[in-house]
Amino acid sequence: MKTFPISAASWLALIALLNACQPNAEVGKNGKTLDVAALADDIEARIKPDVMGYQIVVFADGSLRASRAGGNARQAADAPERKMGVGDKINVASVSKTVTAAALLHALNAKTISIDSPMWSYLPKHWPLHSSIKTITFRQLLAMRSGFPKNVLSDYGSLKAAMAVGATSSRLNFSYQNMNFALMRFLIPNVAGGYSMTPMPDNASVQKINEVEQKQAQEYTDAYMNYCQVNVFDKIGIAPNMACKPTDTNPALCYKWAAPNGKGTDWGDMSLTNGERGWNMSALQMATFMNALHNTYKILPKPVADAMRRDTLGYDNANILTNTGLKYIKKNGGYPASNNAGEVGAWLFGFENEVYVAVLVNSDPKPNTSVWTDVVAAFDEWYK
Template structure:
């Protein structure tokens, strides 16, 4: 193992002539024992995760995923954990293209806004808070919203579970800023309750719920009989305070548990960060998605594929974030995931969460995926462009898994 560059961790496994895994997201002083252990075990690509405990070469899975997606995107990261350890990683293509000097290649330490994969992080944080306070997931959530908000009567019947499962009945396309969420509480639930309806505001509200659930955070109170100007002033403060509190809770109780994610943010923090592009303008400038701090919880966290995969392993294999019973409920009840209890063609159950901002509406596209397969294999994929027409990263990952497992 070698250290070189500005605190960047890179290693050489026996038989390799070039670095396989750069970890750019932390300095030497904060490299944890977990991170070092993960690097060392990545030199052991086999794991007993096949049929009847058969040993499988995880490098072969990573190779197949890479072969399938590499021609279709401009840059990519792939990280695979199996049986509790980091087993394989791949990165390729450009993190920054010629129009955005300095041009450079992608690696698995590059952090990019992972869009709605942030929801799985937020779900873990909310469930951690509920468990810490011994509050049932089927309790109503309204009492933990800002006290001065006006609430439609339907809001007082919505439970934490319904938020997590996207079954609250909230209206479509509500923006995630403070003012929009406050206004939506007056409108209330407008869709049939218990019907699955993917709406970002379910998770955006959690940046208010989590701080109020756990207490101990300084939130400016709204004075009685406040003028319109005073309300505006206090709400501007609250917007930042709730966001800061939410991010602090996620850092302490989610990111710090995985060992390689200090000082996480909902904006780019690296010098010359990886950018996102689109095939419609391959020579155009890319985007880093800017600062989403004040609209986070449902989106915004900047993460690498290494951090996403390590998060999934810590959540569902080592149970460093949540007790096993709670983490298992996330998988069983589709809490913070797009899909759960679905089967591969080889009969393995898996969960999946996707995040993205489409090229059709932006100067680039990001695609982020986390997978948790029932044989203790966790895969994270991050791409920085739209895939070519007729291709699907999700389909490619599952097809590669089936070919490998079979």
């Protein structure tokens, strides 16, 4: 996949856009005008002492209103040391699921396929399927109610094997399993059509099966990423080169709070395990995406986008109440420092008054702190 570096002119245009933000928006109670910059300031004040580096971007009433960034994108151990900016792209982990959900819903809507249709016929044709797979719907995948087993890896072989095992628990219960969204990198190209996959010959030998599946793994990944680029990212003009690996020179890295002088990580290339994770995005791109999805409706028609909010499709939580009585949706992504060389934390918030907040941090927070609760507490203080 070809990548395009951000030009100096593009950076100047970005800086001009951010500097020109009009912070006031009519998003208070009964249409009261509020200073969105004050919300961004409060969020920054709450999280700044607790992480290595951070990005905060706020859209309100359809427009970019405020952005903040601080701390280090790269520490001294990973020279060149430099500060964090709102355009620094980092692997946003499970926030990728919301992108994937939007892409799948776009493909289903374009083909007038019901979200409540069974999904099995859009899997690779030669995969062996347990009988329970044929009753799982697109909605159940999107809502994490498929009944799939826990801790299935997201590579081609693991997902294929899981389809032979089938659903192992009740679909009445919510169960957060990454494989629901990893499967969508196969479903989206097949629902959309127009993508060429290497066919599996009849009576193929084990060697031939392995050879074809290696090709298919790359082909499905490429097709999924192309569909997201054309039908999600290009719809809102955030970048022509979105990827599931670092593409910037000296990209922002992620660190452990308890080891401030240690080396960081950029998470590497997750293209072959994407769908449920992997997209490298900045907070500016995250917030632009969410505002376009739920305010401008450039990606999905309003009824479809509204169903995402109402039915918790591609989100962790929907219809949560703030202390001031407004509903909001949330998606969190992260790789914990306990299991990795560093930690990333990514959050999308969509409040009922058309305020959209994206926060991206490149370390685990200090003990007994929470970015989620800090953002909501800042919102409550601001909105009251």
